[in-house]
Amino acid sequence: MSSTHTGTSASGLTGGPLGGAAMRFASMPVIWRLLSLAIFFTIWEIAGRSNFNWAFPSFSRTLVAFFEMVGDGSLASAYLKTIEPLGIGLVISLGIGITAGVMMGLRRDVEWLSLPIFITMQAAPMAALIPLITYVYGIGLTSKVLAVVMLAMPVITINSYKAVRNVPNSAVDMCKSFMGTRRQQVFKIILPAASPMMFAGIRLGVAEGFSGVVLAELLITPTGIGDLITYNRSIAQYPHMYAVITSIVVFAVVAVTLLHRLELTLFRPEKRGNL
Amino acid sequence: MTMAKSLSAASASRADSRDAVIQVSGLHKVYGNSVTALENIDLSFMRGQLTSLLGPSGCGKTTLLKIIAGLLEPTSGEVLVNGKPVRGPGPERAFVFQDFALMPWATVLRNAAFGLEVRGTPKAEREDRARHYIKEVGLAGFEDKYPHELSGGMRQRVGLARALAVNADVLLMDEPFSAVDEQTRRKFQEDLIRLREVEKKTFILVTHSIEEAVYLSDRIVLLSPRPGRVAEIIEPDIDRNVDPDMIRREPAYLDLIDDIWRGLRHYVE
Numbered sequence: 159m160s161s162t163h164t165g166t167s168a169s170g171l172t173g174g175p176l177g178g179a180a181m182r183f184a185s186m187p188v189i190w191r192l193l194s195l196a197i198f199f200t201i202w203e204i205a206g207r208s209n210f211n212w213a214f215p216s217f218s219r220t221l222v223a224f225f226e227m228v229g230d231g232s233l234a235s236a237y238l239k240t241i242e243p244l245g246i247g248l249v250i251s252l253g254i255g256i257t258a259g260v261m262m263g264l265r266r267d268v269e270w271l272s273l274p275i276f277i278t279m280q281a282a283p284m285a286a287l288i289p290l291i292t293y294v295y296g297i298g299l300t301s302k303v304l305a306v307v308m309l310a311m312p313v314i315t316i317n318s319y320k321a322v323r324n325v326p327n328s329a330v331d332m333c334k335s336f337m338g339t340r341r342q343q344v345f346k347i348i349l350p351a352a353s354p355m356m357f358a359g360i361r362l363g364v365a366e367g368f369s370g371v372v373l374a375e376l377l378i379t380p381t382g383i384g385d386l387i388t389y390n391r392s393i394a395q396y397p398h399m400y401a402v403i404t405s406i407v408v409f410a411v412v413a414v415t416l417l418h419r420l421e422l423t424l425f426r427p428e429k430r431g432n433l
Numbered sequence: 434m435t436m437a438k439s440l441s442a443a444s445a446s447r448a449d450s451r452d453a454v455i456q457v458s459g460l461h462k463v464y465g466n467s468v469t470a471l472e473n474i475d476l477s478f479m480r481g482q483l484t485s486l487l488g489p490s491g492c493g494k495t496t497l498l499k500i501i502a503g504l505l506e507p508t509s510g511e512v513l514v515n516g517k518p519v520r521g522p523g524p525e526r527a528f529v530f531q532d533f534a535l536m537p538w539a540t541v542l543r544n545a546a547f548g549l550e551v552r553g554t555p556k557a558e559r560e561d562r563a564r565h566y567i568k569e570v571g572l573a574g575f576e577d578k579y580p581h582e583l584s585g586g587m588r589q590r591v592g593l594a595r596a597l598a599v600n601a602d603v604l605l606m607d608e609p610f611s612a613v614d615e616q617t618r619r620k621f622q623e624d625l626i627r628l629r630e631v632e633k634k635t636f637i638l639v640t641h642s643i644e645e646a647v648y649l650s651d652r653i654v655l656l657s658p659r660p661g662r663v664a665e666i667i668e669p670d671i672d673r674n675v676d677p678d679m680i681r682r683e684p685a686y687l688d689l690i691d692d693i694w695r696g697l698r699h700y701v702e
């Protein structure tokens with residue numbers, strides 16, 4: 159698991175590592191973006207045609223395989239299956255993760271009680287625990303949802319907690335000095351001030367959630383995307399396998415980027431001009 | 434105003450009990466169990482005066498200001514505002530922060546109106562008041578800008594407008610000019626003198642700049658460090674109705690700066 163949750167600056171005002179890079183890419187002129195992608199795909203094409211590895215397909219063959227799977231509907235039905243545990247898992251992770259993180263940031267007693275759990279969860283290699291989940295919850299949806307939650311929730315929680323802790327004292331004092339109630343301090347100052355770092359954690363958490371669901375589909379039972387990858391590998395249809403893998407990577411990147419845009423539109427009016 | 438001035442000049446000590454907005458008596462502040470930040474502070478702050486709390490770092494001047502603001506609890510002793518003991522922040526006091534404490538996600542207008550927003554003033558009314566004070570501090574035209582679009586000096590003007598907008602009797606300013614550059618600071622100090630004439634409020638200013646204290650204050654409270662005690666109270670006899678630049682050349686101004694420096698020097702060495 160990545161340790162990039164501390165990557166945001168102490169001021170808590172930056173967009174975070176992932177979002178920052180994605181945004182920088184998005185803000186480049188279209189021609190440069192296209193050129194950068196074109197170069198990447200050309201290298202892929204050349205590497206594929208050079209036959210350095212018989213299991214590595216060229217970009218064009220992968221693209222053909224991709225449209226083939228789009229055409230016969232296998233990709234769409236796989237995504238529909240994968241999105242179920244991913245969606246449920248992310249909703250649970252966001253709900254519990256943000257609440258727990260904010261509460262730990264606001265209250266010492268909650269911090270003492272639950273911080274060690276989340277630190278352990280974040281440090282532990284969660285993939286190793288997936289077989290354990292299967293023992294307890296079997297091979298159904300519950301296990302897959304749990305896999306997503308286990309990967310996504312710790313980073314969301316810990317970032318929310320740190321974001322709340324990093325809110326400058328003077329901002330809270332300011333609200334107090336104008337006789338703001340505790341409620342006003344939390345909703346008018348602490349949460350808006352914490353939101354950039356919280357969102358950085360949410361983006362990382364969502365990215366982890368994607369890892370979680372793919373791991374679950376590869377390790378627990380092959381369904382959805384995991385199934386498509388495993389199946390195409392087993393029958394040596396490598397262009398198809400690469401097409402599925404590339405599509406999930408692109409899907410995750412797009413999801414995380416959209417999340418960053420949502421954050422800017424909803425919470426950062428001062429940065430909206432940069433979109 | 435002029436009457437009060439001559440009165441305090443004639444009998445500074447007796448005026449203490451007469452028209453004090455804030456009275457501090459027997460104040461102690463101990464951090465943890467060992468660090469004594471303030472020891473036995475007795476002070477009165479006169480209505481309509483600008484009093485500076487001046488001293489080297491570690492003398493507890495910000496601590497004292499925050500106790501007066503109700504943001505910190507004293508270990509013992511009492512602060513009275515208009516005769517009533519302080520139990521926390523109140524409507525008669527407004528705070529100006531060293532780091533401005535603006536909300537980066539809010540416009541200048543919303544920042545300046547924030548004190549009123551927290552108090553539940555209706556939107557139209559609080560924005561009217563905020564607009565008035567934004568103009569007063571010289572930021573007209575910047576209402577819809579965000580803090581990151583402003584310079585440090587302009588940000589602090591927003592902080593000042595926010596404090597003025599709640600119409601408090603006392604403005605508590607914690608090193609308000611320390612985070613802005615020298616030129617901006619001078620302009621800001623000149624504007625503050627003018628603003629005092631218009632607003633007729635009581636100011637308590639924490640500063641570590643001797644020049645600033647002498648330039649602005651009716652009364653300077655010198656604090657000595659570790660533990661913070663009142664070392665001396667000085668009432669500069671400087672006419673501030675002249676051209677702002679003239680003040681900085683007045684012999685009385687320059688001599689007093691020298692005197693205070695001589696008094697403070699041994700704390701620094």
